[in-house]
Structures are given as structure tokens and as C-alpha cells.
Amino acid sequence: xxxxxxxxxxxxxxxxxxxxxxxxxxxxxxxxxxxxxxxxxxxxxxxxxxxxxxxxxxxxxxxxxxxxxxxxxxxxxxxxxxxxxxxxxxxxxxxxxxxxxxxxxxxxxxxxxxxxxxxxxxxxxxxxxxxxxxxxxxxxxxxxxxxxxxxxxxxxxxxxxxxxxxxxxxxxxxxxxxxxxxxxxxxxxxxxxxxxxxxxxxxxxxxxxxxxxxxxxxxxxxxxxxxxxxxxxxxxxxxxxxxxxxxxxxxxxxxxxxxxxxxxxxxxxxxxxxxxxxxxxxxxxxxxxxxxxxxxxxxxxxxxxxxxxxxxxxxxxxxxxxxxxxxxxxxxxxxxxxxxxxxxxxxxxxxxxxxxxxxxxxxxxxxxxxxxxxxxxxxxxxxxxxxxxxxxxxxxxxxxxxxxxxxxxxxxxxxxxxxxxxxxxxxxxxxxxxxxxxxxxxxxxxxxxxxxxxxxxxxxxxxxxxxxxxxxxxxxxxxxxxxxxxxxxxxxxxxxxxxxxxxxxxxxxxxxxxxxxxxxxxxxxxxxxxxxxxxxxxxxxxxxxxxxxxxxxxxxxxxxxxxxxxxxxxxxxxxxxxxxxxxxxxxxxxxxxxxxxxxxxxxxxxxxxxxxxxxxxxxxxxxxxxxxxxxxxxxxxxxxxxxxxxxxxxxxxxxxxxxxxxxxxxxxxxxxxxxxxxxxxxxxxxx
Numbered sequence: 001x002x003x004x005x006x007x008x009x010x011x012x013x014x015x016x017x018x019x020x021x022x023x024x025x026x027x028x029x030x031x032x033x034x035x036x037x038x039x040x041x042x043x044x045x046x047x048x049x050x051x052x053x054x055x056x057x058x059x060x061x062x063x064x065x066x067x068x069x070x071x072x073x074x075x076x077x078x079x080x081x082x083x084x085x086x087x088x089x090x091x092x093x094x095x096x097x098x099x100x101x102x103x104x105x106x107x108x109x110x111x112x113x114x115x116x117x118x119x120x121x122x123x124x125x126x127x128x129x130x131x132x133x134x135x136x137x138x139x140x141x142x143x144x145x146x147x148x149x150x151x152x153x154x155x156x157x158x159x160x161x162x163x164x165x166x167x168x169x170x171x172x173x174x175x176x177x178x179x180x181x182x183x184x185x186x187x188x189x190x191x192x193x194x195x196x197x198x199x200x201x202x203x204x205x206x207x208x209x210x211x212x213x214x215x216x217x218x219x220x221x222x223x224x225x226x227x228x229x230x231x232x233x234x235x236x237x238x239x240x241x242x243x244x245x246x247x248x249x250x251x252x253x254x255x256x257x258x259x260x261x262x263x264x265x266x267x268x269x270x271x272x273x274x275x276x277x278x279x280x281x282x283x284x285x286x287x288x289x290x291x292x293x294x295x296x297x298x299x300x301x302x303x304x305x306x307x308x309x310x311x312x313x314x315x316x317x318x319x320x321x322x323x324x325x326x327x328x329x330x331x332x333x334x335x336x337x338x339x340x341x342x343x344x345x346x347x348x349x350x351x352x353x354x355x356x357x358x359x360x361x362x363x364x365x366x367x368x369x370x371x372x373x374x375x376x377x378x379x380x381x382x383x384x385x386x387x388x389x390x391x392x393x394x395x396x397x398x399x400x401x402x403x404x405x406x407x408x409x410x411x412x413x414x415x416x417x418x419x420x421x422x423x424x425x426x427x428x429x430x431x432x433x434x435x436x437x438x439x440x441x442x443x444x445x446x447x448x449x450x451x452x453x454x455x456x457x458x459x460x461x462x463x464x465x466x467x468x469x470x471x472x473x474x475x476x477x478x479x480x481x482x483x484x485x486x487x488x489x490x491x492x493x494x495x496x497x498x499x500x501x502x503x504x505x506x507x508x509x510x511x512x513x514x515x516x517x518x519x520x521x522x523x524x525x526x527x528x529x530x531x532x533x534x535x536x537x538x539x540x541x542x543x544x545x546x547x548x549x550x551x552x553x554x555x556x557x558x559x560x561x562x563x564x565x566x567x568x569x570x571x572x573x574x575x576x577x578x579x580x581x582x583x584x585x586x587x588x589x590x591x592x593x594x595x596x597x598x599x600x601x602x603x604x605x606x607x608x609x610x611x612x613x614x615x616x617x618x619x620x621x622x623x624x625x626x627x628x629x630x631x632x633x634x635x636x637x638x639x640x641x642x643x644x645x646x647x648x649x650x651x652x653x654x655x656x657x658x659x660x661x662x663x664x665x666x667x668x669x670x671x672x673x674x675x676x677x678x679x680x681x682x683x684x685x686x687x
Contacts, residue, residue: 025074025082025142025163029054036144036161039068045146045158056146057155063097063148067156071142073108074163079325080133081168082142083180085159088122090151098122099149099156103131106141110662111575111582111637112508113143116241120149126159130168130180130238167323168238169248169302172210173217180238181219189308191235194220194317209251209287209319218319221306223260235318237302239269247328248294248302250321251287252279255314262316264292265303268499273303287319291328295409297494338411341402341470341492344377345384351403352490360398361386361474361487368623376416376455376488376547379587379625383488386429386474402470404436405492412497413470414459415490416550421451421483429485432471433464441471451483454543455624456550461496508660512546512553518573519555519658522640526561529570529643541592542652547624556654559594562645570641574605575660577635583665584613584629584639586658590620594648598641598655600629605636613639618646624656628665 027034030051038044043061045054056067088099098120104113116131142163146156171179173193183191195208195217208216221233252262264277277292294302306316343350345363354360361384368374375383386398405411417429430446445460470492474485510517512531521528533553536542538560546554557568588598600614614629639660643653 022162023164025071025161027161028052029158029160033069035072036069039070041068042145043067045069053157053159055155055157056148058148058151058153061148063150063154065148067146067148069144069146069158070106073139073141075137075139076133076163076165077135077137078165079135079167080163080165081170082131082133083160083162083164083168083177084117084129084131084144085126085161085177086129087126087155087157087159088120089124089153089155089157090122090149091153092151095150095154097150099151099154100147101156102145102147103129104143104145105133106143106576107136107662108139109578109580110508111578111633112573112660128177128180128238130241132168132240132242132244133163134242167244169240169321169323171237171321173208173219173319174210178219182236184234184236186231186233189221189223189226189231189233189306191219191221191233191304191318194218206253206285206287206317216319218317219304220315220317222315223308226308231308233306235304236267237321239299239301240296241299243297244323244325245295245297246293246323246325247291248321248323249289249291249328250304251289251319253285253287253317254279255285259309260314260316261307261309263305263307264290265305266294266296266300267303268298268300268496270496270498272496272499293328294323295494298496298499300499338492338494341405342490344489345375345382346377353401355399355401361400361472368621372420372484372486373418373453373455374621374623374625376624377626379621379623383486386485386487398474400472400474400487401434402490402492404467404469405464407464407466407468410461410463410495412459412461412493412495413490414457414493414497415472416455416457416488417447418453418455418486419447419451419483420453420486427475428483429487430473430475431458431460432473433462433468434471435464435466435468437466452544452550454545454550455486455488455547456545457548459497461498510658511548512555512656513548516555520571520573522569522571527557527566527568527645529555529568529641530558531555536652536654538592538649538652541595541650543589543591543624543654547587547589547656554589554654554656556589556652557643557645559592559596559645559651559653560649564645564647565596567642567644570655571603572639572660575637575639577604577633577637578662579632579634580662581630581632581664583661583663583667584627584631584658585661585665586627586641587624587656588616588620588627589624589654589656590616590618591622592619592646592648592650592652594646594651595619595653596646596651597644598653599644600627601640601642602631602633603638603640604633610640630665 022028027036029047033047033054043056043065045056045067047054086101088101100118100120102115103117104115106113117129148154171181196215207213208218210216219235262279263275266274266276277290304318340351343352363382364385365382375381419428426448427446431444432441433444434441444462445458472487516531531553533546535544536556542556546552555570590598595618598616599612601610602613603610613631614627641655645651
């Protein structure tokens, strides 16, 4: 985030409206906290004696302690923007354990809080963050959590919270903090605030567009200070925090015939720029309306850029940026949905098809064994299999086509594959892009490793100017290169794969890729749960790889470190009690002749006894299997995964991809009914 000293406006001199004028979910902290209260179990936020802000610091709290501020019940049936003006300070230059400020949303029917934003950035001035809140009929609360870090005089302060029914990317520049837009500092050419009787420019500047008077404000760039041609001024919007798509519009004005270039770019979190609009003609010295198709499937900024190319640069003015979730005029809405290009093959081939009859890709369901794993979706469902070994025909190919994808859009393709065969099977599975208009195929990915017999995730970012189809090609070049090729869970999303991962992780979810998330061990010793990647040390037990990517991490018990009957317990973070059903979904792996017991317990706050929700006993499968546990609990509680070592060292037990979700398990996206073979299911119990 850019520091506010890079903004050419007096943000530190904010004169905010009184609390009575602020909408629900907002506060200027002038005389009180406007219905925001500190949680009793945490340190309190203190109101400054002279008003203007609240704070928590090391004068009354210690390093590592938390202060949690909770709003009253709120509702946002329209898209809303939450802006937070804050500051984190420390007496040390770069502490190894800095303070942290987190913002959560707590929906009334969810037992977990959704992390929207987090920062550890320290500053000697106030900073602004803008967070998009998607519309929802459910009531919710805003939680702001400050965690004090290292330093003798560390503090966290909040100057203003403001929630309005608009998009964070919108702005009329009438408020002093400019909706979180910032100027990228340049010694010679910058964006300034115009209007409001300001006369600090050599150019004759217009009235603003919002009020059409001298009292209104807008942003402008003036070439009077330019010393070198091609110098650029950039005005940068807040980063989007929720997927959005529609029409971005704004008004601009410039002096006719002058030597400047006015463009609009997007920039994602990886720093990738894309021009989405450029001024074609100078227009005239009135406010001109520009409408631009804008899509932000992942976090990105919008950048208004002015470059001066000659001595008569003049000025460019900008005002009234707005957004609509419908397409711009003269733009037809795309009928294509990325869901149409995705498939888990549980019911059928979805919108995928093959180019000819006979041997090719076959939709199969088979009981997993040491030679072949089950499907990736649930372990007991369907997937596609190309049995090239049976054809024994050099040059044999099997093509699987996806639906047409509109051109000039960035896509992220993800899928899972497994190969079984002899030696290195290069190009046994290959992915092409097929441009129908030009009958051209472009290779974008292929298998390069030896057969491992586990599900591996592949992800590819691509963009083509013309419409194209994704083609999965199974190939048999010679007898030794032939084998089994499996394919499952194909998904297409808009945007690059790397940028899509920059959104906060799904609430209540843990893949164990980075750490153990909010799970804790009842005790840490040789009989604990371990976080591991790859195969477990003991042969003929445990998984060969994790469920998330095939090369990532999972949690497991190492039976060789334990004795028969010894148990390891993994506890979830404390969960709130709320009415209604909840679904716990996870994947488990129980393979080995001596496998013991895996159980899921519910522990309610204040109770000594635990309630059994789910259990599996003995060897289940060589594959990862999906577990679904539906329960209700209106009291604070925890979920406990308990693994008990079996009769031999071949009894490793593993879990991965744990997810809590409000609602019944049947309501979970892409969840198909699971076979209950080998089960000791416990019926749903309400408490």
C-alpha cells in the first residue's frame, strides 16, 4: 500500500463529518464509538481524550495481546464499501514481530469469521484501506482486531470507519480522503485536487462535474511543471477485494489539441499492466463521458495515467468515477460462464466431447487399489481414463475438447491428472489450445515426469485474441510410452492463476500448505499429528502425496512413533455457536493393514464430555476419501480430529483440505453424495 505522504492532498488534516451524519457501520470517534464495542475477552480499545480516534498501545497492553472491536448488527443488501483510516506505529525500525491489524466479517449463521483484510505496515501518517462488501441478505458484524507486536512504544489507532452503499472504485473527490485514491509521487508531474476555489495552477481550470460550481472538487494534471517529455502522472484506485465485472465510467476534460496522452490501465497484484482505454480524440473543453468494460475477477487496481508528449501539454481533469455491474452501452453481455468449461465428471461429460468414436477417454468409476487410485473429487466417484496401453498402437491419440472460450480474456485452467505406466511417459498427456477460426493448435502444457500413480494438480494461465477451445490429448508413441492416463476436476476461472490466489483464503478452510492454520495440538510429542509432504516413511501405509496438489502438505500420524492404542488429537479453533446446520468437509487417508481409528468429536464449551460425530475404523482405501459431517450446535464449541494407532506400524492416518461451512452438506458447492461404505456414520444430532 502506498504511504499517504505520496498523496498530494492534506489527508492528515481530515475534517470528517460528525458521527450523526455517518451511515450505519461508520464512526468518526469524535465523542463515542458509535455502537462499536470491545470484546470482553480481549483488551479494550481506548477513546482518545480529545476525540478523533481510538487506540490500543503498550501503555496498558502487552506484546501479543489482542484488542477486538465489534460493530452492532449490520445489513448490506446492496454492494457496499467499507473504508478504514488507521495507523500502526512502533519505536523500532523494523521489528521482527510487528503489530498487525485484521478486519473480519461475522455473518449471523456462520461459526467462523471471514478474514477480509490484514496489514502489518507501520507509518508516521494515517493510511486508508478500502474493502468491497458483496451484497447479502444476511445480517453481519464487522470485527477489527489489533494485535500488538514488538516494541516499547507500539500502538495501533483507528481514525475513521465508514461504510457506504457504493463500490470502492467509485469517487466524486468531494471527501478529503479522496476515496482512497492515491497519486504516485513524481518530482515534476502529479495529480492535484482542483476546485473549491483553489487557484494554484497556471491553467484556467473548469468547474467540477459533480456540482458544476467552483465549490466542487475534481482531480487534474497540469503540464506547467513538466521538465522532460514522456513524464507520467498516475492516479491509483484502491485495490478491489471482491470479484466484479461491468461498466466503469468517468468524466474527463482536457485542452483541445494539446500534446498529451490519457490512458486507463489495470494492474494486478503481480504488477501486470493491461491498457483497457485510451483517449482517441482530444474531445472539447467540456466534460466528456467515457465508458469502459471492466472485469476484476481477482484483486486489481485501476490507474489513470497522463503522459505529456510535447511542450503544449495543458491539463487533463477527471471527475465522478462510477461503476455499474451491467455492461456498457453498445456492449452485449457475454453468454459464456466459466462454469460451462468446468467439470468433475460425477454426472456426465458436462460440456466436454471427443472427436471420434472408439477408444479414447472413458468415464469410469472403480474401487481404488494399489494399481490405481479412485477419483479426485471424492475418492469413490467418477473420472476420465484413457487406456492407451490396451490400444498398443503407436501414434494413437484420444482428444477431449472443452467448450469455446471467448477471446481476449485471461483464463486460469486447473485440472488433476494421474499417469500409470512403465518408464518416463513424456507427452502422454498434453494440453492444446485450438483456435477454430484458424484451425491452429498451440501446445501449452504436457506431462514430463515419470508415472507416480497419484493425483497431481496442473494450472495454466493463457489468453488468446480469438475464441479457442482447451483440448486434452492422450498419446501413445510406442509400447513403452503407453499406459493409463486419468483426468478429473477440470476448472476454468477468469484471470491469471497467480493473481487469483491473492484473495484471502476461504473462511473456515485449511489446506495445510502454509502451516497448521488455526488448528492446535492437544499435546506435542512423538504421538502428535505431523505436517508432511510426499510419502510417509513406512511402506504400504499412508498417502503418496497430499490431496490439494499432489506435491503439497497434509497432516498425519506416524504409527512407528506410537504404540497400539495411543491417540493424537487435533483441535480446531474455538467456533461460535449459531442456529442452523453446519457442514464439516475434509479428506482422509486410511491405508495400511494395521490401520486403527479416525474419529471426529464435538466439544462444547463448559462440557467435560465430547460427542462423537463421525468415525472410520480400519483400512479404507489407497485413495483420499471425502468425509462429510453435518451437525448443529448453538453453543461455542470445537471440532476435534482424533486418530488412534492400530495394531502395527502400517497404520498411518492422514487428513487434508478441511473446510467448515454454514448450511447443510447438500448445499455445499460441487458436493455429490458419497458412498458410506466401511462407515460408522453417526446421525445428525442437535444440541
